[in-house]
Amino acid sequence: MAKAKRQRLVRFLILAMTVGLAAALGYRSLARWQPPLSRLSPRADPAASAGRFCDLLRGGSDSARLLPPEPGRPSRLVIASRRGRPLVLANLGLQRQAKSCGLELLAAAEDRKRQSLELAYGIGDRPLVTVQVRMSPPALPGRPVRPRIALVAYRLAGADKAARSALARRTEIKTLVVDRPIRAPGRELLVALPLEPIGYPKQDPGPNTILLSDSDARIASKLARARGTVAAPAGFSVEAGSRALKDRRIAEQVARFCAAGNLVLLEPRYTANSLAGEQALANDCRYRSADVYIEPGVSARVAEARIRAAFVRAREKGAALAMLPARADVLNALGKALTGEVLAEFEFVGVTRLEK
Numbered sequence: 302m303a304k305a306k307r308q309r310l311v312r313f314l315i316l317a318m319t320v321g322l323a324a325a326l327g328y329r330s331l332a333r334w335q336p337p338l339s340r341l342s343p344r345a346d347p348a349a350s351a352g353r354f355c356d357l358l359r360g361g362s363d364s365a366r367l368l369p370p371e372p373g374r375p376s377r378l379v380i381a382s383r384r385g386r387p388l389v390l391a392n393l394g395l396q397r398q399a400k401s402c403g404l405e406l407l408a409a410a411e412d413r414k415r416q417s418l419e420l421a422y423g424i425g426d427r428p429l430v431t432v433q434v435r436m437s438p439p440a441l442p443g444r445p446v447r448p449r450i451a452l453v454a455y456r457l458a459g460a461d462k463a464a465r466s467a468l469a470r471r472t473e474i475k476t477l478v479v480d481r482p483i484r485a486p487g488r489e490l491l492v493a494l495p496l497e498p499i500g501y502p503k504q505d506p507g508p509n510t511i512l513l514s515d516s517d518a519r520i521a522s523k524l525a526r527a528r529g530t531v532a533a534p535a536g537f538s539v540e541a542g543s544r545a546l547k548d549r550r551i552a553e554q555v556a557r558f559c560a561a562g563n564l565v566l567l568e569p570r571y572t573a574n575s576l577a578g579e580q581a582l583a584n585d586c587r588y589r590s591a592d593v594y595i596e597p598g599v600s601a602r603v604a605e606a607r608i609r610a611a612f613v614r615a616r617e618k619g620a621a622l623a624m625l626p627a628r629a630d631v632l633n634a635l636g637k638a639l640t641g642e643v644l645a646e647f648e649f650v651g652v653t654r655l656e657k
Contacts, residue, residue: 351376351429354402354422358395358432375421375428381435387571387590388418390578391434395420397583404429416618447648448615451476451622451655452635453491455538455569456597457483460627467632473639475651478538478567478624480507482531489535489651491567492527494555496545511555513548520551524558535653536565536587539577552576553584560586565652569624570594589652593623595631605634612643620655 355367355376368377380391388411396406399422407428408421418434454468455478468474477485480493495506497513511523528534536559545551546568556577559566564587568577571590581588593611595604604625611623625631 347424347427347429350403350424354399354404354430357398357402375423376430377433378430379433379435387578388416388434390582390588392418392420393579394582395422395432395434399430446619447646448618449620449648449650449655450611450615451620451650451652453478453538453567453591453622453624453652454627454632455493455540455624456626456628461629463629464627464632467629467636468627471632471635473635473644473649475649475654476535478540479531489653490531490533491536491538491565491652492530492534494524494527494537494539496539496551498545499543501544511545511551513545513551515551517550517554520554521558524555528562528564534564535651536567538567538569540569543572543575546575546577549576549580552580556580556584556586556588560584563587565589567591567652587653587656589622589655591624592618592621595623595625597626597628599631601630601634604631605638608635608638612638612647615647622652622655 355378358378358380366379366381368379371377392409399406404422404424406420407423407426408419410419411417412419416435418432420432420434421428421430422432423429452471452474453476454474457468457477457479458481460468472487474488476489476491477483478491478493480495483490495508495510497510498504498506501510501512509523509526511520515523527537537555539546539555552575556566558564559581566577566581566586566588568575568588568590571578578588578590580586592614593607595607599607608623608625611621615621625635
């Protein structure tokens with residue numbers, strides 16, 4: 302009995318010594334531990350960050366004007382964005398530039414009627430720079446500016462004799478979307494770039510379609526082949542590219558190819574999940590989406606109403622782009638909308654001259 306008690310006492314003492322040693326080692330480690338301050342980046346200097354951001358915007362391609370400072374108030378800038386450039390793209394570009402200067406977006410408000418954005422950037426909850434983005438600059442006194450409109454005809458492959466005859470008469474259409482060699486003196490040509498659609502392979506745009514499974518080299522080859530469809534194309538139109546344009550790799554490669562060749566990238570129907578506009582902005586590629594897109598199967602009456610709506614958009618924004626199918630009845634509806642007053646009021650241009 303006494304022997305069993307001694308064994309239990311020995312085990313208790315060993316356990317107590319082990320626990321005490323572990324506690325001592327833990328306390329020693331805790332006493333020596335210090336927060337990893339070296340991993341924390343130093344807080345950006347607010348004034349310096351705001352100054353860098355203002356300098357960056359004033360040196361950009363868009364017209365930026367720094368308003369007179371007010372004591373105790375954030376710096377204020379007014380930016381005249383390029384005509385027809387979607388406000389969402391202007392917002393993305395500004396956020397990227399602000400982030401590079403150590404600022405973050407604190408507030409954003411869009412005035413659709415006035416086609417403007419009100420943005421506030423700062424650090425934490427402190428606003429340092431406010432930016433107003435205007436879609437188009439006001440006309441200078443004594444120098445009236447005619448609103449510009451680009452009419453783009455597509456689906457030429459299915460145009461019958463009556464449609465081709467009507468298209469020849471409508472010289473106000475300065476840009477055509479084509480998928481085969483064609484001669485059209487006095488008109489810009491955009492090549493229809495087939496991209497993998499959502500319904501592929503059941504929905505197949507045809508040969509030379511850029512697929513998600515294509516390697517970078519194969520995509521580059523297909524882009525070069527598409528560019529060679531006509532002599533001196535003005536750019537690409539990326540109809541039927543819903544799935545491919547959600548892929549960052551493909552959208553980036555298309556945008557880079559267009560930027561390198563000074564080609565316009567036209568996305569007829571802008572969608573929120575498309576990366577075409579974002580990648581065009583990131584790679585300094587000229588990008589457009591249609592302000593008014595007339596679907597291939599709409600009636601002539603609906604087409605005429607939408608054409609007139611395009612003129613309204615051009616008055617409001619200073620410039621607009623409208624796409625219409627090459628159908629005889631739609632082209633005749635265009636002729637009805639082109640009254641003498643409209644012809645005198647607007648300047649009809651190709652897509653590449655829309656922003657000039």
